Amino acid sequence: MATATNGNIITEDLPVLTRKDFVTDQEVRWCPGCGDYSILAQMQKMLPELRVPKENLVFISGIGCSSRFPYYVETYGFHSIHGRALTLATGLKASRPELKVFVITGDGDGLSIGGNHLLHAMRRNIDLTVVLFNNRIYGLTKGQFSPTSEMGKITKSSPYGTTEIPLNPIRIALAAGATFVARSLDRDTKHLEETLYKAAQHKGVSFVEVYQNCNIFNDGAFAAFAEKDVRADRMIYLEDGKPLRFGKDGQHGIRLNGFQPEVVENAAADDASILVHNVNQENTILANILVSMDYPDFPVPIGVFRDVDHPTFDDLLQKQVDDAMAKGKGDLGELLRSGETWEVG
Amino acid sequence: MTTESPVRTPRPVEELDRVTIRFAGDSGDGMQLTGTQFTKTTAVFGNDLATLPDYPAEIRAPTGSLPGVSGFQISFASTDIRTPGDQPDVLVAMNPAALRTNINDLRQGGLLIVDEDEFNAANLKKAGYPLNPLEDGGLARYQVVRVQITRQNELALEGLPLNTAQKFKSRNFYALGLVLWLYGRSMDTTIKWANDRFKRMPDQLEANVRALKAGYNFGETSELFHSRYEVAPAEVAPGTYRHISGNEATALGFLAASELAGLPLFYASYPITPASDVLHELSKLRNFGVKTFQAEDEIAAIGAAIGAAYGGQMSLTGTSGPGLALKSEALNLAVMTELPLVVIDVQRAGPSTGMPTKTEQSDLLQAMFGRNGDSPVIIVAPATPSECFTMAIEAFRLALKYMVPVIYLSDGYLGNGSEPWRIPDIGELPRISWSYAGPVEGEFNPYQRDPVTLARPWAVPGQKGLTHRIGGIEKSGQTGDISYDPRNHHTMTLARMERVARSVADIPALEVQGPSEGDLLVLGWGGTYGAIASAAEKARKAGKSVASAHLRYLNPFPGNLEQVLRSYKRVLIPELNTGQLSLLIRGKFVIDAVPFNKISGQPFKIAEVEGKIDEVLGLTGPYELSFGGAAVLGGG
Ligand code: SF4
Numbered sequence: 001m002a003t004a005t006n007g008n009i010i011t012e013d014l015p016v017l018t019r020k021d022f023v024t025d026q027e028v029r030w031c032p033g034c035g036d037y038s039i040l041a042q043m044q045k046m047l048p049e050l051r052v053p054k055e056n057l058v059f060i061s062g063i064g065c066s067s068r069f070p071y072y073v074e075t076y077g078f079h080s081i082h083g084r085a086l087t088l089a090t091g092l093k094a095s096r097p098e099l100k101v102f103v104i105t106g107d108g109d110g111l112s113i114g115g116n117h118l119l120h121a122m123r124r125n126i127d128l129t130v131v132l133f134n135n136r137i138y139g140l141t142k143g144q145f146s147p148t149s150e151m152g153k154i155t156k157s158s159p160y161g162t163t164e165i166p167l168n169p170i171r172i173a174l175a176a177g178a179t180f181v182a183r184s185l186d187r188d189t190k191h192l193e194e195t196l197y198k199a200a201q202h203k204g205v206s207f208v209e210v211y212q213n214c215n216i217f218n219d220g221a222f223a224a225f226a227e228k229d230v231r232a233d234r235m236i237y238l239e240d241g242k243p244l245r246f247g248k249d250g251q252h253g254i255r256l257n258g259f260q261p262e263v264v265e266n267a268a269a270d271d272a273s274i275l276v277h278n279v280n281q282e283n284t285i286l287a288n289i290l291v292s293m294d295y296p297d298f299p300v301p302i303g304v305f306r307d308v309d310h311p312t313f314d315d316l317l318q319k320q321v322d323d324a325m326a327k328g329k330g331d332l333g334e335l336l337r338s339g340e341t342w343e344v345g
Numbered sequence: 346m347t348t349e350s351p352v353r354t355p356r357p358v359e360e361l362d363r364v365t366i367r368f369a370g371d372s373g374d375g376m377q378l379t380g381t382q383f384t385k386t387t388a389v390f391g392n393d394l395a396t397l398p399d400y401p402a403e404i405r406a407p408t409g410s411l412p413g414v415s416g417f418q419i420s421f422a423s424t425d426i427r428t429p430g431d432q433p434d435v436l437v438a439m440n441p442a443a444l445r446t447n448i449n450d451l452r453q454g455g456l457l458i459v460d461e462d463e464f465n466a467a468n469l470k471k472a473g474y475p476l477n478p479l480e481d482g483g484l485a486r487y488q489v490v491r492v493q494i495t496r497q498n499e500l501a502l503e504g505l506p507l508n509t510a511q512k513f514k515s516r517n518f519y520a521l522g523l524v525l526w527l528y529g530r531s532m533d534t535t536i537k538w539a540n541d542r543f544k545r546m547p548d549q550l551e552a553n554v555r556a557l558k559a560g561y562n563f564g565e566t567s568e569l570f571h572s573r574y575e576v577a578p579a580e581v582a583p584g585t586y587r588h589i590s591g592n593e594a595t596a597l598g599f600l601a602a603s604e605l606a607g608l609p610l611f612y613a614s615y616p617i618t619p620a621s622d623v624l625h626e627l628s629k630l631r632n633f634g635v636k637t638f639q640a641e642d643e644i645a646a647i648g649a650a651i652g653a654a655y656g657g658q659m660s661l662t663g664t665s666g667p668g669l670a671l672k673s674e675a676l677n678l679a680v681m682t683e684l685p686l687v688v689i690d691v692q693r694a695g696p697s698t699g700m701p702t703k704t705e706q707s708d709l710l711q712a713m714f715g716r717n718g719d720s721p722v723i724i725v726a727p728a729t730p731s732e733c734f735t736m737a738i739e740a741f742r743l744a745l746k747y748m749v750p751v752i753y754l755s756d757g758y759l760g761n762g763s764e765p766w767r768i769p770d771i772g773e774l775p776r777i778s779w780s781y782a783g784p785v786e787g788e789f790n791p792y793q794r795d796p797v798t799l800a801r802p803w804a805v806p807g808q809k810g811l812t813h814r815i816g817g818i819e820k821s822g823q824t825g826d827i828s829y830d831p832r833n834h835h836t837m838t839l840a841r842m843e844r845v846a847r848s849v850a851d852i853p854a855l856e857v858q859g860p861s862e863g864d865l866l867v868l869g870w871g872g873t874y875g876a877i878a879s880a881a882e883k884a885r886k887a888g889k890s891v892a893s894a895h896l897r898y899l900n901p902f903p904g905n906l907e908q909v910l911r912s913y914k915r916v917l918i919p920e921l922n923t924g925q926l927s928l929l930i931r932g933k934f935v936i937d938a939v940p941f942n943k944i945s946g947q948p949f950k951i952a953e954v955e956g957k958i959d960e961v962l963g964l965t966g967p968y969e970l971s972f973g974g975a976a977v978l979g980g981g
Contacts, residue, residue, distance in 0.1 A: 091611065
């Protein structure tokens with residue numbers, strides 16, 4: 001078991017785990033057809049590949065449909081309160097850096113009530129994997145608009161249409177300095193599993209936005225570009241080191257015109273003006289250009305936007321402790337007696 | 346002025362039992378430093394003492410203005426004392442604003458030392474004096490000593506490569522030197538301190554030491570003082586002593602708890618007055634394995650603390666009243682998930698922002714009830730600055746044994762106040778026992794309670810075979826799964842209450858000072874201890890049948906409380922709020938306790954509690970609090 005002193009957990013003879021090992025006996029309570037099922041399945045498929053003993057895995061969530069997730073994953077789990085999952089995860093990871101901690105949140109939980117914590121977890125680069133299920137609606141409370149709902153959306157709480165501009169979660173993560181930023185899609189199971197795996201392997205904070213269909217309150221929110229038959233033309237898969245090409249045969253590309261991206265239809269195979277994706281850049285200019293691309297003017301990018309190495313908050317904090325201890329462990333008796341003292345006979 | 350003093354006039358020495366001095370000046374005048382240095386010297390001398398710093402709310406109020414006045418009061422004695430004194434015997438006023446905001450507190454006939462150089466037209470105007478109070482005869486009730494502190498200080502510093510503004514900064518050392526002389530105190534402690542503090546600023550060091558000596562020698566040579574005073578050392582228990590503030594003691598106490606338990610301390614906090622010092626102190630202690638986390642807000646701070654508690658750490662968060670309000674939803678999550686967590690609330694005057702730098706005891710009901718649902722926590726409250734140390738250990742001892750959040754109610758008066766403290770031997774401190782969950786056969790149930798304490802097992806991530814899910818949503822006591830079963834919610838709610846109630850087995854009985862039965866019990870809690878115990882003792886000396894008792898455990902109450910309450914004809918409950926403990930006592934025991942409430946941001950004076958005691962005993966008519974002129978000016 002874990003020692004109380006933050007010692008590393010020994011991963012002796014780790015048995016080979018399978019997806020089944022990560023399934024709990026709890027009945028899954030999401031609506032039939034909900035995109036959450038796919039995210040759960042890809043996560044359960046991916047977890048064995050991490051080769052981490054399951055007692056060292058922790059899933060922490062807030063409140064919302066997505067936040068029921070921990071009940072269904074056979075690891076340690078904490079279903080916390082609205083918007084605060086990241087705060088618990090931060091305290092856990094800061095004090096127990098040897099654990100692998102996932103945060104499951106949604107667009108309401110993570111961007112509205114918990115927006116502040118998202119900014120700070122990203123900028124601290126604490127080693128957490130944050131998966132934000134974006135369904136552009138409040139599902140659990142039965143259908144109010146969320147911070148990612150499109151302007152003018154008619155919902156129960158906006159019968160005249162919303163009058164607010166939505167947030168783009170990827171842009172927020174980039175702006176706050178997240179070191180790994182990616183987007184995936186509930187229906188593209190292969191891409192989703194791969195993206196979750198990459199995120200989990202990243203050392204530092206990783207942020208994954210998953211476009212997730214809420215078939216009850218916001219069905220088809222992403223259908224215009226994410227349906228299988230149109231996806232190739234309306235979405236673009238970001239691949240590190242590869243030209244930004246899309247279309248069934250990769251025939252279209254993206255290039256820059258000044259600071260503006262533009263679509264090059266039927267670009268030649270050797271068209272050197274097509275942008276080449278690079279996830280390892282310190283500056284986020286390219287990533288921000290890509291994040292500005294949205295349907296219908298552009299194909300919607302999915303994949304990894306950014307993947308850079310920075311020191312993590314939890315490591316730096318642990319190092320301060322280790323360094324201080326190495327110089328000499330504090331002596332309580334001495335500390336109490338420090339400063340001005342006097343004797344009374 | 347030189348540091349040599351050619352003429353030495355022998356001065357008669359007057360023996361006193363107790364003296365209270367208040368240093369007051371502009372917040373830029375270094376009055377806290379002056380007070381602290383005088384305190385250290387007095388502590389080393391062996392007097393018993395208590396202090397009360399009084400900061401202005403504004404960090405940089407205009408120089409010389411009334412809101413910019415900063416004060417520091419110290420009371421020292423040859424006997425055991427418990428409060429920083431009701432009324433100063435000596436007031437040092439560095440400018441007209443300091444005089445105006447403090448003069449009404451000075452006792453009649455008291456000594457007033459002023460820097461007369463600062464009583465110029467501009468400063469008089471800023472303080473709202475149409476005429477110079479030093480000239481208009483309005484101070485005839487006091488012994489006024491006018492000293493040209495500014496000018497003499499500047500003379501003493503002649504030749505140093507410092508400009509006038511820099512030299513002006515040493516005035517407080519001049520004043521300190523003068524007061525040290527007056528009470529026959531040595532300059533050694535301050536000089537030693539200055540040598541260390543100004544190691545890298547030789548000019549400032551020289552300036553401050555010269556100013557100190559000049560002030561001291563001025564007392565010696567001038568004819569302004571008719572006598573010197575002596576306060577003999579107090580008789581105190583043998584041991585090694587140091588001077589400690591409540592916030593320092595709080596930080597050290599929680600560190601000690603961590604060492605005693607052998608669990609690393611994790612402290613998450615957001616800066617807030619008057620609790621930030623605890624964060625500052627604990628942040629220094631990486632060499633003890635302490636991790637501190639300055640969160641983005643109050644909620645994140647407690648969230649992180651809950652995460653660390655879940656991870657098996659000794660987890661702590663700290664704040665003041667408004668922060669506790671922000672933390673309440675998350676605190677409820679800790680109640681629901683039954684995690685050991687301690688929340689420090691260094692209370693301040695509320696509601697809302699209130700008066701951040703002023704003290705109050707008005708978060709007791711917030712601690713008790715300020716959460717949705719039936720949500721019991723354990724509540725403890727230290728009674729003196731040094732007791733902040735022992736009660737911190739108590740807080741974790743209970744949290745870990747009962748797997749329950751504990752609120753630790755300190756206050757601004759305790760946190761910033763200080764007193765001499767006999768440093769305990771580590772060996773004499775209580776051990777803190779705790780354990781993580783043991784291995785189980787089959788499915789682990791996180792709510793499998795200990796039959797005696799009703800505590801649930803503490804299973805932490807990393808433990809094999811104990812993977813489980815907890816959360817804020819109600820869980821079945823049988824399986825740990827989500828449950829909306831009516832009977833389950835009923836029994837789980839009662840179990841959460843009962844668990845806290847059972848911790849009474851680990852709480853010491855309430856001790857009474859004075860007769861074990863009689864006419865009146867004065868019951869208090871928290872930082873009012875000094876005033877209450879002293880007032881009750883004075884009443885007993887005057888032949889009255891008055892006992893006092895002080896609650897350090899507010900939830901649950903000590904097991905013998907009801908029996909104690911019923912042993913007296915009347916119960917008086919003085920509090921710095923509108924009657925919060927009174928409400929709890931009256932509600933729980935149906936006893937007609939008499940509330941006595943002060944909500945001025947200032948602690949009780951002994952005389953105030955005495956006045957109320959006499960009223961309740963029927964010896965006088967109704968007692969009214971009087972706030973003097975200070976309250977009218979909004980200062981004090
Ligand atoms: S309401 Fe929407 S998001 Fe929630 S479970 Fe149902 S389909 Fe999924």
